[in-house]
Each structure stands twice: as C-alpha cells, then as structure tokens.
C-alpha cells in the first residue's frame with residue numbers, strides 16, 4: 348500500500364534532512380544503512396569500520412526497512428525556542444536490523460495511546476522548515492501501522 | 494602500589510553565581526579542601542582540574558592563577574557529567590603509579606539556564622530537533638526510563654517518588670541549591686518537560702565547585718591525617734560498549750553495570766556492604782535504572798524499592814541523601830567530586846541531620862552521556 352507522501356517524484360528537488368536519508372533520482376527515498384559481514388551488526392548510515400567487532404572494510408551498504416516496531420518513546424512538551432511542541436520522540440527497531448530515532452506522528456501525544464512494541468512504518472514527507480538559503484528538505488517520520 | 498586516601502575535601506554551596514568567574518569558583522573550593530586537609534597549595538605536587546563549559550580554556554592553570562602558581566603540572570579534564578570524577582581518578586592514578594604522593598583535584602562548572610542537548614542545525618541544513626525525535630537531555634533520559642517501564646512495568650508515580658525523596662533529603666543539606674519539601678502531587682503536577690519527566694524530575698542547573706586533596710598512605714600517616722582520612726577502595730571508569738541501539742539511544746546501563754562489577758572486585762566487597770550511595774540522578778528516571786545497575790536490588794524491584802523507602806535516609810541503602818542532582822544541583826564538572834565529598838562527610842560522621850548512622854563504606858556514581866561512567870568506593874578509616 349503506497350503511503351509515501353513523497354512518491355511520484357515529489358521528493359525530487361528536496362534535500363535530505365540527514366545524509367543517511369537517500370533520495371534516488373529514479374526511485375523512492377529510503378534510509379541508508381550498513382551491515383557488517385563479520386558480525387552481522389546493522390548500522391544507520393554509511394560506515395567503514397564496525398563499532399561492534401572492530402572489523403575494517405567488512406561493511407556492506409544496505410537499504411534499511413521501512414517497517415519496524417516502537418521500542419520506546421517520550422512525549423516532549425518543552426524544547427528549544429521555535430520548536431513546535433508537543434511531539435513524540437521515538438526509538439524504533441527496524442525489521443532486519445537497525446535502530447532509528449525520529450518523531451512518531453499520527454498518534455495523540457498521550458502515554459495511554461502509545462504502545463511500546465506497536466508496529467510502525469517509516470514515511471517520508473517534506474519537512475516544515477527551510478534553511479537560511481530557502482532550501483526545502485525531505486524528512487522521515489514514524490507512523491503507526493493501521 | 495600504595496592505597497590512596499582523601500585527606501581534605503569540600504564543596505561550595507551550589508547556587509547561581511554569574512558574577513563569579515569559573516577559576517574563582519574552583520579556587521574557593523580548592524582553598525576549602527586545602528584548609529580541610531590543613532595543607533597549602535605549596536604542598537600539592539599536581540592539579541587535576543575538571544570543567545566542561547570552558548574545556549579549551551585552561552581552567553586548572555587559571556585556578557592556580559588565583560591560589561598560587563607553583564609551577565606544578567596541571568591536567569585539564571572534560572568527560573561530560575563524569576568530568577569531576579575523571580579528574581579525581583586521574584589524581585588517584587598518579588598516586589597509585591607512585592608518581593606523586595599528594596595532589597589536588599578540583600571540579601568546577603558555571604551553567605547557563607535551560608535545556609541541555611539537542612539543538613543542531615548550522616547555516617546549511619535545518620535543525621533536526623522535533624523532526625527526528627528529541628536530543629534534549631530530559632527526553633533522552635525519559636526514553637531510558639520508558640525502557641525500564643517496558644521491561645519491568647515501572648510507573649510514572651514511581652519515577653516521581655525519586656524526586657520527592659531527594660528533595661526531602663536536601664532539606665537537611667545546607668549546601669544544596671534547594672531545601673524545599675516537595676510532595677508527590679507537586680512533583681507530578683509540575684510542568685511536563687518530556688514524559689515521564691516533569692520539571693521537578695529534572696536536575697537543577699547550578700554553578701558549583703568541589704575539590705579534594707588526596708595522598709598516599711605513607712604521606713597520610715606522615716602528616717598525621719589518618720583519623721579523618723577516607724580510603725579510596727575502588728576507582729573505575731568505563732565507556733559504553735557496542736549495543737544494538739546505542740548509537741541512536743545512549744546506553745547508561747551497560748557502562749554502569751560494568752563499572753559496578755569492576756569496582757566491587759577492586760574493593761573486595763559487594764553491594765550488600767555499601768552503607769550509602771550518591772548516584773547520578775540527573776533525571777528522576779535515571780535513579781531508578783541505577784538501583785539495578787549498581788546491584789542495590791534486582792532491576793525489576795526498583796519500583797518497589799522506591800515505594801517502600803528502601804533508598805530513603807533510614808532505609809536499607811540510602812541513595813542521594815545529599816538531595817542528589819535533582820535538588821542539590823548539577824554543576825556538570827563539579828558533580829563527581831561533590832558526590833565524593835558527600836560520601837566522605839558521612840564516613841567521617843560529620844553529616845549532621847542527614848547522617849547515615851554507622852556508615853563505613855559508600856559508593857559514588859556518575860554518568861557522562863555519550864557515555865562515560867565513573868564509580869568510586871570509599872571506606873572509613875579506623
């Protein structure tokens with residue numbers, strides 16, 4: 348089921364909010380990762396050395412899954428000036444490995460309504476902020492699976 | 494290798510002193526510790542200085558600029574919230590190694606107000622705070638607390654009770670930033686910062702300084718200081734080993750568990766021998782985690798321990814009788830030595846209203862997020 352807000356080339360022309368969010372010219376955005384061929388540890392983003400086993404040149408680039416489950420969260424009511432609150436800060440374990448931090452959207456900011464362990468998906472949307480030069484960015488969010 | 498003894502230690506009352514320079518804060522604490530030892534800066538063979546906010550600005554040398562430029566070696570340490578404890582440990586190692594027999598360790602910090610952590614976003618790019626979750630310290634430690642809730646069912650109220658306890662303890666500590674009874678409804682009802690941490694479940698940003706004079710056993714005997722001396726039975730520093738999630742979610746548990754295990758081994762004792770603990774309650778959620786991490790009880794019993802008062806003054810193992818970072822205050826670079834001051838004060842039987850009766854062995858613990866864990870085990874001298 349397509350849930351990708353940036354699908355259909357809408358992500359083109361946007362800059363990635365972080366280097367590990369990849370925006371291919373001919374496909375859907377994804378979270379870039381790396382897997383160690385020695386110990387199977389999975390990391391978010393590119394790596395040359397494994398921090399689990401110390402292996403060098405054993406890391407292969409992989410696409411991380413857009414499916415995962417909510418590990419833990421906090422509901423943030425006070426942040427830095429200019430940051431809209433509240434929001435749900437979430438740590439998500441991705442299927443097949445890799446842990447990602449981000450905002451959980453599509454839920455009420457109420458601890459009774461958010462269940463640790465619930466299945467989520469990673470979705471990609473235009474960020475509601477521009478940089479000083481007026482550039483627009485693509486970000487990712489977590490959303491509970493229906 | 495010689496045993497190492499604390500022969501002078503003190504801290505300034507924590508507070509907000511924007512008009513006093515960082516070196517002056519450190520100099521005040523250094524003088525207090527030297528006076529406690531009955532020594533002068535001329536007796537010190539090296540200075541180990543911990544400060545975070547001015548880590549690149551030679552704070553140790555500037556402290557000597559205030560109290561006496563004797564030309565001794567100075568090491569400036571920065572290790573997040575483990576900074577003060579790291580400076581103390583560097584001094585301990587120098588005596589263990591037989592390089593010096595008497596050194597001064599000082600921890601100092603001047604804090605801004607408001608949130609720590611997070612932020613981000615330079616000229617290029619946009620801030621990720623509030624889009625890619627939160628890097629603020631209250632949220633990071635809230636998430637660490639939620640991991641405990643997920644595993645053991647720990648409740649919001651149980652986390653909040655940590656703050657009630659530590660604020661109560663601080664009413665008996667004149668050096669704490671606050672001395673205010675803070676009942677559960679006040680803690681729970683204060684502004685929610687990052688669920689489950691309310692404002693009163695976050696440590697207080699304060700300015701502060703603490704200092705210690707430490708020496709070899711031979712030197713302590715020669716100086717006739719053994720009666721009030723406190724023996725350092727263990728000094729351990731760890732960083733966090735690889736964990737599946739810890740590049741996204743800092744792990745304060747594993748480095749603490751490893752440091753505790755090593756410290757008990759070095760001290761030749763176990764958690765059942767510990768009479769009081771000053772641990773890193775930077776947030777109320779954090780204290781709960783460390784009951785299990787330090788072996789004070791089983792991890793799954795931490796909520797019950799706070800419910801039943803086991804960690805309150807008069808309980809089985811009093812924790813943070815100083816008021817902790819939650820109420821005494823948390824000047825980052827000073828905290829590690831201030832914790833050691835608190836434990837030494839009890840072991841010397843000089844803690845007045847908050848005295849843990851019959852205290853013989855105490856443990857101090859700090860965590861620098863990122864992560865560094867320092868543990869010291871201290872023992873009364875007979």
Ligand SMILES: [Zn+2]
Nearest residue numbers: 383386397400
């Ligand atoms: Zn590996």
